[in-house]
């Protein structure tokens with residue numbers, strides 16, 4: 043742990059948020075990983091393989107935005123995706139990644155993105171003016187090599203990513219300028235994905251009408 047009050051406060055805020063998300067069922071089997079920016083050059087990152095319902099600040103690792111560890115412990119295997127966002131979206135203050143049933147199933151049933159239109163909840167995403175304007179959540183292919191996923195993100199262009207993307211058959215990444223906004227984006231995307239999953243189920247098949 044770093045010793046400054048503000049960095050400890052951020053670590054405690056992140057740990058409390060993660061525990062709440064895990065209790066809500068977003069992080070089964072130690073899944074998910076989470077980070078928060080401390081200053082221009084560093085962040086807290088969750089350690090690998092921790093039960094998120096019991097996560098404490100001692101399970102957070104201080105790292106440089108450049109990927110250099112500044113503390114002890116093994117950071118999440120998906121740390122590279124968090125770093126990519128901090129490096130390519132300078133307004134990023136917090137990144138939340140969860141494995142839910144809805145985000146996993148929908149990501150397997152869609153093409154290169156899931157298109158939402160007509161949902162009031164779309165306005166949870168920063169910049170979305172109303173429910174009528176279409177909003178597409180991109181999907182990238184899953185890989186155990188984070189460099190492969192980063193390469194796909196490069197092809198979408200960072201400034202086109204709507205504070206979220208899906209990794210197929212895997213999970214959702216959501217982020218924001220701070221923890222509150224990142225959590226709002228995560229909850230908004232998850233709500234939309236649950237609605238989409240329900241619509242697919244009502245239609246009686248997994249075929250996708252989108253991209």
Ligand SMILES: [Zn+2]
Pocket residue numbers: 073074075120139141212213
């Ligand atoms: Zn994951």
